[in-house]
Amino acid sequence: MSDLKDKAFKLKDLIDSANSIALSSHVSVDGDNLGSSLALYIALKNMGKEVIVYKSDEIPNAYNFLPSIDEFAIWNDLVSHDLYISLDCGDLERLGKNKELFTIAKNKVVIDHHKTNPGYGDLNIIEFEKSSTCELLFELFMLMDFNITPNMATALFSGISTDTGRFLYSNTSPRTFEIAKILLEYGADKDTAYLNLFMNRPRRKLEVLKIGLEKAEFIDDFLAISTILKEDLKSSGASIHELDEIGDFLRDTEGIEVAALIKEADDGIYKISLRSKEYLNVGSVAYDLGGGGHIKAAGATMKGNLDEVKEKLINRILNERN
Numbered sequence: 385m386s387d388l389k390d391k392a393f394k395l396k397d398l399i400d401s402a403n404s405i406a407l408s409s410h411v412s413v414d415g416d417n418l419g420s421s422l423a424l425y426i427a428l429k430n431m432g433k434e435v436i437v438y439k440s441d442e443i444p445n446a447y448n449f450l451p452s453i454d455e456f457a458i459w460n461d462l463v464s465h466d467l468y469i470s471l472d473c474g475d476l477e478r479l480g481k482n483k484e485l486f487t488i489a490k491n492k493v494v495i496d497h498h499k500t501n502p503g504y505g506d507l508n509i510i511e512f513e514k515s516s517t518c519e520l521l522f523e524l525f526m527l528m529d530f531n532i533t534p535n536m537a538t539a540l541f542s543g544i545s546t547d548t549g550r551f552l553y554s555n556t557s558p559r560t561f562e563i564a565k566i567l568l569e570y571g572a573d574k575d576t577a578y579l580n581l582f583m584n585r586p587r588r589k590l591e592v593l594k595i596g597l598e599k600a601e602f603i604d605d606f607l608a609i610s611t612i613l614k615e616d617l618k619s620s621g622a623s624i625h626e627l628d629e630i631g632d633f634l635r636d637t638e639g640i641e642v643a644a645l646i647k648e649a650d651d652g653i654y655k656i657s658l659r660s661k662e663y664l665n666v667g668s669v670a671y672d673l674g675g676g677g678h679i680k681a682a683g684a685t686m687k688g689n690l691d692e693v694k695e696k697l698i699n700r701i702l703n704e705r706n
């Protein structure tokens with residue numbers, strides 16, 4: 385039996401024997417995290433399971449179209465669930481305040497595709513060659529013989545299309561396209577998903593994108609780096625969760641291999657977003673800085689004054705090139 389099949393059966397057994405199941409998002413939610421959490425949430429609810437999906441962070445409005453998004457809950461009592469399944473969350477810390485709930489659950493499962501994931505569950509289903517957790521979850525649904533409803537298909541399709549940059553990045557395999565096709569046949573609402581995810585940018589996001597591009601600096605015609613400070617968030621009206629397009633836009637410049645965005649989260653605390661195009665492993669850079677992620681998209685949190693943070697970051701990136 386293949387390893388994934390074996391794990392799918394173990395997961396099915398855990399689900400069958402659990403009376404109360406918890407799922408959750410991670411901090412700085414994204415489409416893959418929300419899509420996978422909601423698809424599994426809907427599946428378990430349809431099976432008649434007692435299931436709750438906890439939110440770990442604020443959810444941007446762009447995701448409001450996702451089925452059951454309004455059912456995300458915040459925990460009040462520290463209860464021990466029979467089963468806690470963490471999805472698309474590369475390390476325990478990224479569960480934010482839900483970390484405690486995860487830790488005290490009777491059975492802990494991790495379903496993820498981040499290479500830097502240490503495997504913090506009892507059952508770890510981690511496949512880093514998968515484009516997205518949604519793609520991995522689809523395979524698990526097939527192996528567990530779960531029925532995929534149109535709402536589940538929309539959630540999974542949304543996660544796959546966001547994590548692959550609309551089927552553009554090199555994590556997109558023939559199987560990814562095949563799964564996308566099957567999800568459309570199962571009734572995924574592609575048009576609504578695309579409209580909300582990619583064609584409905586709030587004006588404030590456009591304003592902050594303008595600031596990020598204006599402030600971009602270029603090093604060796606190789607690295608593009610920009611900074612968004614709290615004052616930039618204030619003047620544009622954007623939140624720190626609405627900066628994802630800046631790094632992508634800078635990366636997609638001729639000759640640029642790496643884009644780095646430094647985001648001021650609090651005094652002396654900076655969140656770093658890294659993107660690469662062809663060959664540089666930003667996951668390794670982020671990991672060394674205390675974060676993690678993928679080869680071509682990764683992040684970390686750094687402390688210190690801006691000049692120090694920036695210098696350390698640039699040096700670590702240039703070092704990875706050599």
Ligand code: 5GP
Nearest residue numbers: 474475657658675676677681682683684685
């Ligand atoms: P983003 O730049 O969009 O915030 O994150 C890109 C990728 O890096 C995502 O896959 C995300 O999971 C990962 N990532 C971002 N920040 C962190 C972090 O602080 N720790 C870890 N482990 N991964 C991160």
Ligand code: MN
Nearest residue numbers: 416472517547
């Ligand atoms: Mn993902």
